[in-house]
Amino acid sequence: MLSQIVRPMVRTQIRLLANSQATRSTLVNTIAQWLGFLGVHAQVTQLDATSNKIHVSLTVGKPEGCDAHDWQQILNNLDRNGSLEHTVPSEPFTTPSPQQTKLQRLLAYVIQVGHPNGVPAWEMLQPQLAELGFDEPTLLGIKSALKVPQSLDQLIAGLDADIAAIALPKAVSIALLDRQVNPSEDKALTALLDAMKQPVAP
Structure with a gap:
């Protein structure tokens, strides 16, 4: 069922993005939703359009099913190289x-x-x-x-x-x-x- 939903849902949401007056916040929420289907809790921290591409930065929480020790080790390893700053929280889901x-x-x-x-x-x-x-x-x-x-x-x-x-x-x-x-x-x-x-x- 989900495989039948995803592709037409993406196509329709792309059309909506093209016609949206709030494209940035809508895309931010959409990306978080798609990752949520995979059990990944993510927040978009930066989104820019340059050179015919959309560049996205994410803050990602511990995925469901991930061992707590493994996740902490990943965080420790990444922390040695610094962390992202200037996060931009996504807007809450709203409807017309x-x-x-x-x-x-x-x-x-x-x-x-x-x-x-x-x-x-x-x-x-x-x-x-x-x-x-x-x-x-x-x-x-x-x-x-x-x-x-x-x-x-x-x-x-x-x-x-x-x-x-x-x-x-x-x-x-x-x-x-x-x-x-x-x-x-x-x-x-x-x-x-x-x-x-x-x-x-x-």
């Missing part, structure tokens, strides 16, 4: 306002179907979602939407392709919080992928 409520409800749906035996307490979910880069208004919207059942068909109906492209990587990250994708989550991701394939408005 017109469809923000629908997006929050859709992400709440992914959480709901990912926990068929009952959604965990918000105190447990909130830190995990915050690590994915959601801003406080989005978190509050998801919290509110979790209180009522959501309908995938209603949420997908009329969903803009650009919003679907923004939502899909976040939905994938939410689905992978437990390291597996169940059939209901797969259905939601597929529906988002189909919505994303619509032509992007110029």
Whole structure:
């Protein structure tokens, strides 16, 4: 499923970047999202466009599954050669306002179907979602939407392709919080992928 999602998602996000009024912050967030799929917690510290290429500098945390001793040894080895300075924190994940409520409800749906035996307490979910880069208004919207059942068909109906492209990587990250994708989550991701394939408005 993920292999079917990644390539069209990248193509659509590239089109969105070309039409974005906030290309730099959008690209910063996108790079962090892509690395997050690999279990790597990364923050973009520098991004410049020169000579027909984009140069990116990253701050990378200990990858999931990495032995703590090995990671510390890597840090010790690198520290001998100095460290990067002047870090630029990436901006939190935000969405355009017109469809923000629908997006929050859709992400709440992914959480709901990912926990068929009952959604965990918000105190447990909130830190995990915050690590994915959601801003406080989005978190509050998801919290509110979790209180009522959501309908995938209603949420997908009329969903803009650009919003679907923004939502899909976040939905994938939410689905992978437990390291597996169940059939209901797969259905939601597929529906988002189909919505994303619509032509992007110029």
